[in-house]
Amino acid sequence: MSEHFARPAAGHVPVLRLGDVLLVTLQGDLHDGMASQLQQDLAETIAASRVTGVVIDISGVEIVDSFLGRVLAETAAQTELLAARTVVAGMRPAVAITLVELGLTFPELRTALNTEAALELLAQPIVPRRPGGEGRP
Amino acid sequence: MDMAADVDARLPIRSDLDLAWVRQHVRQAATRVGFGLVDQTKLVTAASELARNTLVHGGGGVLETTRVTAADGTAGLRLTFSDQGPGIPDLERALSDGYTSGDGLGMGLGGSRRLVHDFEVDSTPGSGTVVRVTSWVSRPVGPRGGR
Numbered sequence: 001m002s003e004h005f006a007r008p009a010a011g012h013v014p015v016l017r018l019g020d021v022l023l024v025t026l027q028g029d030l031h032d033g034m035a036s037q038l039q040q041d042l043a044e045t046i047a048a049s050r051v052t053g054v055v056i057d058i059s060g061v062e063i064v065d066s067f068l069g070r071v072l073a074e075t076a077a078q079t080e081l082l083a084a085r086t087v088v089a090g091m092r093p094a095v096a097i098t099l100v101e102l103g104l105t106f107p108e109l110r111t112a113l114n115t116e117a118a119l120e121l122l123a124q125p126i127v128p129r130r131p132g133g134e135g136r137p
Numbered sequence: 138m139d140m141a142a143d144v145d146a147r148l149p150i151r152s153d154l155d156l157a158w159v160r161q162h163v164r165q166a167a168t169r170v171g172f173g174l175v176d177q178t179k180l181v182t183a184a185s186e187l188a189r190n191t192l193v194h195g196g197g198g199v200l201e202t203t204r205v206t207a208a209d210g211t212a213g214l215r216l217t218f219s220d221q222g223p224g225i226p227d228l229e230r231a232l233s234d235g236y237t238s239g240d241g242l243g244m245g246l247g248g249s250r251r252l253v254h255d256f257e258v259d260s261t262p263g264s265g266t267v268v269r270v271t272s273w274v275s276r277p278v279g280p281r282g283g284r
Contacts, residue, residue: 029160062164063178063182063185065186066248067185067189094175097178101248102182102251103247104248
């Protein structure tokens with residue numbers, strides 16, 4: 001498995017490539033600008049590298065507000081348009097509880113309990129989606 | 138031995154970097170007041186939403202954090218966001234889910250109201266908005282007892 005950091009520049013979240021999958025690990029407090037930059041970086045990296053999946057590990061993220069939630073949902077949607085799939089991995093229980101109370105359930109978003117489970121999910125030819133979403137052949 | 142000095146603060150909200158300071162301070166203040174992890178997460182998330190409203194819609198402003206104590210001794214944390222922006226013309230509508238003025242998912246005000254115990258908005262069109270939210274530490278259950 002080859003791996004390298006696509007963008008080590010300051011203000012960018014590192015995007016790690018593992019075979020056909022891009023792995024992004026979010027840590028601590030992400031500024032709005034960095035989150036928006038990541039969304040753009042991922043779209044460009046997917047288009048340039050032809051990966052088939054993206055895993056965004058948010059186990060190190062203490063809060064997800066509506067801004068970061070929107071960035072995650074939009075990133076997943078844009079990944080889909082670029083012929084790849086996104087799985088958000090490792091959401092903390094307190095974050096899940098808070099998001100539901102806030103009114104954000106993101107029914108289209110694929111999730112996994114950790115990065116390993118996310119990679120397994122992406123390795124499946126057909127990723128099952130929750131009701132309401134459309135499956136991809 | 139009140140540690141009010143570590144909780145009570147006045148923070149500017151002028152940039153998205155300030156939003157990060159707001160989240161960090163509210164997290165620390167909530168921990169000091171005695172909130173559990175889930176309640177801390179709710180408070181910090183509400184603070185992030187409200188501070189972003191202050192920044193985006195109010196043109197920037199100030200957050201004041203205050204330790205409060207209820208008549209029965211319950212500890213709480215009050216967050217007051219104020220700006221001198223254009224105000225909210227239709228408060229009822231602004232508090233409803235899905236209302237948005239463009240940025241975000243329209244969950245800011247109505248959503249953060251569900252994350253706290255008390256929620257007050259005072260908005261005067263043309264002269265600004267004050268949002269005051271308070272949450273109370275739920276009393277511990279079981280052998281550890283409570284105050």
